[in-house]
């Protein structure tokens with residue numbers, strides 16, 4: 590079996606804020622794993638289930654929906670259990686999606702799950718795809734028509750109830766062509782140039798000199 594796991598970001602709640610990539614992933618998969626906070630595996634309170642159901646209606650298809658009990662207690666064993674359900678589902682269905690609200694990059698459990706999946710089944714981990722989505726705060730900004738950052742402003746995203754020492758990921762945008770990147774400091778840098786264009790390039794470090802305006806840097810929190 591050519592097993593394939595796709596982590597699909599669902600956006601903030603409106604099915605119209607799903608990406609085409611997300612819809613295509615639903616169209617192509619054999620089953621969809623949907624997290625639920627209900628211990629009885631029901632979806633009565635699940636926003637994710639509502640979005641997935643609406644998406645399947647839009648596509649005029651039905652797919653098996655597999656509940657993944659996700660109590661959100663931030664306990665490692667719970668993530669192991671969730672990862673096990675995903676891996677078990679992949680024994681039964683060749684292509685599956687696992688869904689997450691908003692965008693997968695923002696406070697989503699998918700990267701805890703992927704770390705566990707990497708240890709348990711490297712092949713599935715390596716073929717996994719993550720589909721980005723609209724964040725809750727991008728949608729919130731649009732709802733009230735107020736920019737999150739303009740001109741020289743910065744944007745901060747903070748956990749309201751941190752469990753420990755707060756680490757920071759920095760996203761650095763709008764560079765000057767020709768600039769030396771030494772001023773950006775050191776860290777776990779990635780450079781993204783002309784993403785999704787013909788000459789797109791992702792470098793797992795900080796490039797020394799900026800060649801294109803469409804360049805952004807991420808200095809990831811050390812984990």
Ligand SMILES: C[S@@+](CC[C@H](N)C(=O)[O-])C[C@H]1O[C@@H](n2cnc3c(N)ncnc32)[C@H](O)[C@@H]1O
Pocket residue numbers: 601602689690691692693694695696697723724725726
């Ligand atoms: C675990 S985080 C997930 C964030 C999500 N991945 C994103 O990209 O926005 C959950 C928090 O996101 C915010 N959030 C997510 N969806 C929201 C919505 N539809 N309305 C308001 N806040 C939302 C709330 O602060 C909530 O406590």
